[in-house]
Amino acid sequence: MREQNLSVQREETSVETALYVLSISGNVTGSSGPELTRLGTELNTSFAAAYGAEQKIKSQNSLMRILYGGDQEAAGLLIQHADQNQQQIQVMEQLITNCSDCDPQVRQVLQDQVLVLSQEQNRLAVLGREEQANKGLFGWLI
Structure with missing residues (x-):
């Protein structure tokens, strides 16, 4: 559990x-x-x-999770933010690729940073979908 928390903290950092x-x-x-x-x-606001x-x-x-499933509201928010972030990340990628007055090294650093954001956005989207799929034992009642 502690290793997982450290991994999440590293990803957030x-x-x-x-x-x-990028800012x-x-x-x-x-x-x-x-x-x-x-x-x-x-993106900073959305990720927060x-x-x-x-x-x-x-x-x-944990018991509520087993009985009633995942938090559908929080999962929906994650998916919503992931979709918005993906669109913004694509625009950023285009801007960086088409930046004619960017130094090649600067362009590479920015592309690397956008890749980090894209990977994190994908992780959050997967978490949201998994949470929505978790219906629990009595989730069908709700």
Whole structure:
């Protein structure tokens, strides 16, 4: 359990770092900078809400989970944020790829950070779908 918590903390730290890098990239990405900064800020807000939903899922009482299934509301929020994030990440990828005035090394660093965000978004989407699929013993009554 402790190893799992450390792994989640490392993932969150990687995401926070990626979001920070993207939020300060405006000075080195030319015309793409303002839009990358705006998207980074929006993703930061969205990830914070998604992590709140994830925490709600993880703190659910084990017995209630077995009997009534997963937290459908929190799962729905995770999936909603994952969909929004995926769209924004795709826009970021395009902006970085099409950045004609970006240094190649800067472009590579930004692409790496977007990959971190995409992987985390995928993890949250999977968690949301698994939580929705967990119906429990009496979940069909609700």
